[in-house]
Amino acid sequence: MGGWKMNAASIRTSLARRLGVLVVLVALVALVGCGASKGMGTVAPSKDPKADFLGTWTAVSVSDKDLGDLTLEDMTGLGIYFRITLVEDGTGTMDLAGDVEDLKWSLKDDTTVLINDSETAASSLELKDGKLVGDEDGTKMVFEKGDLVKEDMPKGGGSTDDKASEAVDYLIADDELATIRMTEVFVDFTGDPGFVVNFKNNSDKSLRIWSQSESFSINGEMREPIGLFELTKPGTYVDCKVFYDGAEVGHGLASLKDISGKIELMDEDYNVLRTYDFSYSYGAKG
Structure with missing residues (x-):
């Protein structure tokens, strides 16, 4: 190659x-x-x-x-x-x-x-x-x-039927520093499944979110998500488009099962201020 x-x-x-x-x-x-x-x-x-x-x-x-x-x-x-x-x-x-x-x-x-x-x-x-x-x-x-x-x-990395997106409303954190919410699950044009995390900075200083290293698993297997990191200025928000390699976890929204891990909130110099638990499974009620 x-x-x-x-x-x-x-x-x-x-x-x-x-x-x-x-x-x-x-x-x-x-x-x-x-x-x-x-x-x-x-x-x-x-x-x-x-x-x-x-x-x-x-x-x-x-x-x-x-x-x-x-x-x-x-x-x-x-x-x-x-x-x-x-x-x-x-x-x-x-x-x-x-x-x-x-x-x-x-x-x-x-x-x-x-x-x-x-x-x-x-x-x-x-x-x-x-x-x-x-x-x-x-x-x-x-x-x-x-x-x-x-x-x-x-x-597109999969069949046309695999391409999809659905709105979700999963509140991960909401405090004086940040509001973090999962708003969408999707399968992108390559066939990779993923989700969108909305990160709003409620503070008066620039903040970062980051997936804590070696904390994430999906469907019982340790797998790091790709793209779960962003920087926001005070009073602003950003959407993080996070995905997994479909060749490793499977194609389609149904592959987003039993995802768990930790999201770190940091200052601009990467000092950890808070740690939030993340837990989501596609199709689960409640």
């Missing part, structure tokens, strides 16, 4: 933190369409430069200082893929592992496309040797022409 030596959970965490950059690159992808019908080889030049960019493009490699080098095989093995489709009328779509957004695109010149989505400024992709290349903020993505995602690949 080249320079990729991170496990699935670590990559999933890094992808979540770098999602903004990746979405920009996926948008870039949507505008660069030059390749053979199956994305291999060099595309013969056409009389209409716009024609070279039309169709579906698939990200076949990602190079990033945090993620390392990922191939299409690496990404699809994690249930992650990137596709863009460019339509002749200047519209199109970008598909980030099943999350599809509309885009608009135009040509800057014969070898460069500009793409806009609903959230980012215009980005450019350059057509090089029959491939679409985007390089932004130290992250590089290369796309080849065609839908190269295998039909039998578990897109």
Whole structure:
């Protein structure tokens, strides 16, 4: 797998933190369409430069200082893929592992496309040797022409039926320092199950929450949740999106059984001020 030596959970965490950059690159992808019908080889030049960019493009490699080098095989093995489709009328779509957004695109010149989505400024992709290349903020993505995602690949890390979210109302703590409440359980686009913790700072100083090391278990097995840490300023709140690796604990909301552990409340310098018990089991009454 080249320079990729991170496990699935670590990559999933890094992808979540770098999602903004990746979405920009996926948008870039949507505008660069030059390749053979199956994305291999060099595309013969056409009389209409716009024609070279039309169709579906698939990200076949990602190079990033945090993620390392990922191939299409690496990404699809994690249930992650990137596709863009460019339509002749200047519209199109970008598909980030099943999350599809509309885009608009135009040509800057014969070898460069500009793409806009609903959230980012215009980005450019350059057509090089029959491939679409985007390089932004130290992250590089290369796309080849065609839908190269295998039909039998578990897109999204699980079946479509696994994707779900439900509102919950579980009060973890409520005192003069903080109000901590679990507000949602979900299965994300990779198939990983998780939950949202709302952390409100009731004090006049910055505070942190953190999952106490080696305190969490799920369904009788010691497993640390990923993402249960945040910093808030006085009088503000934040939602922590916490998840488990679905390959380890199972896919679907029903895998969120018998979760228990401790959440530490710290000051800005990581001094522990309070410790709160956490106990939740999906489907349990009361």
